[in-house]
Amino acid sequence: MKIAIVRQRYNPYGGAERFVERALGALVQEGAQVTLITRSWDGAPAAGFAQITCDPPYSRLWGGRAARDASFARCAQQAMAEGGFDITQSHERIPGCRIFRAGDGVHAAWLEHRARARARGGLTRWLDRLSGFHRYILAQERAMLTHPALARVICNSRLVAEEMQRYYGVPEEKLVLIENGVDLEHFHPRLAAAHRVELRGRLGIAAEAPLFLYVGGGFERKGVPRLLRAFAAMASQEAHLLVVGGDRSLKAMSRLADSLGIGERVVFTGPQKDVRPYYGAADAFVLPTLYDPMPNAALEALACGLPTITSTSCGIAARIREGENGYVGDALDLPLLTRHLEALAAPGRAAAMRDAARASVQDLSLAAMAERLVALYRSLA
Structure with missing residues (x-):
């Protein structure tokens, strides 16, 4: 299999990045040809897979975070289209990917939780939605989840799967529950x-x-x-x-x-x-x-x-x-x-x-997570 995984940046403390590292390792061991599409993966393990750097310029003054994410999305879409990949899996909200891993959850749900915490009324919730960044993310989220290329959404919890259906009506057959794996030897009561x-x-x-x-x-x-x-x-x-x-x-x-x-x-x-x-x-x-x-x-x-x-x-x-x-x-x-x-x-x-x-987490080994991922890729290849 020829697989592309999309993640914009590497954060050594980020849970999504650790998932990507583990997924890359599992795929390389399976003999897949793996390519990481990223803006920057500095400081992360980089053995066994190719890398496409998408780092186009964007205006920090006009557009800020939304402009940054949009510029990366356009570059990543082009790389996915031209790469001849069997599977494209994005960890960012980018329309056109075949698999989306919702590691950051559902942005529409997050805005509702934040509004409740800040005791905001209807007007301020509406103003939140008019924020350039939130408006861009919500538009990307909807466009990606309704795109004809999307075959599966990897949900890392039942919570996310339920929100995918509640906010966007994603069909249940597209939702795949693959919880994060944990190194059960590295993290142990001893x-x-x-x-x-x-x-x-x-x-x-x-x-x-x-x-x-x-x-x-x-x-x-x-x-x-x-x-x-x-x-x-x-x-x-x-x-x-x-x-x-x-x-x-x-x-x-x-x-x-x-x-x-x-x-x-x-x-x-x-x-x-x-x-x-x-x-x-x-x-x-x-x-x-x-x-x-x-x-x-x-x-x-x-x-x-x-x-x-x-x-x-x-x-x-x-x-x-x-x-x-x-x-x-x-x-x-x-x-x-x-x-x-x-x-x-x-x-x-x-x-x-x-x-x-x-x-309560004994079944969530790294090996079990890798097996579920590989099974998903094989079913779609």
Whole structure:
């Protein structure tokens, strides 16, 4: 098979990029001729596949992000049309691809969630939709999902599949559920034995103190301000919180923690290339995200045996069994989030859920994900 995969840029911390890396590796091992169509893939593994660079100029002053994405889309469309590929799989909203992987979810759904969080009325929602960037993405999303060339949409969670039908009426036969894979050896409960004592000692956190972990960027979308407020409302003052990830608002969030009186119990680490020591040190994982199709960090946390608190608008919620391996609630319900934190901070509660947490993702190995991808490509080739 001659396959093209389209992704505009490489971000070493991005979940979509990690999926692309794994897909590329699986396809190369299968003997496929793989080409990556990208604007920039600097800093990423590049063995075994060809690369087409689409980096046309665009106006940063007039059009900004929309102009950037449009210029790449036009170049990628030309590369797909001229490459003689059996399969074209895009991770960007580009009409004309044969497979679209909806790793970023449904943009129309994200705008609805954001509007609800900001308590916006009908007028401001309408103004949001008139934004040049959002208007461009919505138009591209609709054009791609209704394009005659589109054969399949890879959904990384049931949440995304349901939204594809709800917002755009994508036929069920076009939707394929392939959840993200996780390295079950790399992310394992044994990390606790390797890192719990050392990292807690280095951070000044008592060995028996309840320790919650958040991993990710995009602090506003993924709920860090709400998490800090819910954490501050806990009756117990013994729990600690690790916030691992980079964001432009990192200093502002640190100031918020101080203003809430929890600054001494919250550690902001910034971005980390290796998050495994933090999974090993923690008791539980928390991601009260406003919208997240299928976060790799939550998969990794569950694989490490960490019971997980998340929201109903997160794809991982489908794998959470209330009180068995975690808790799920509305992303904006702060009192409920506080109760969930307190439940997992109770002595022995998180530890009792570790086996169930690990078991809930045991079927999501990298090999299983690769097999599902290859089966899909073969069915369409």
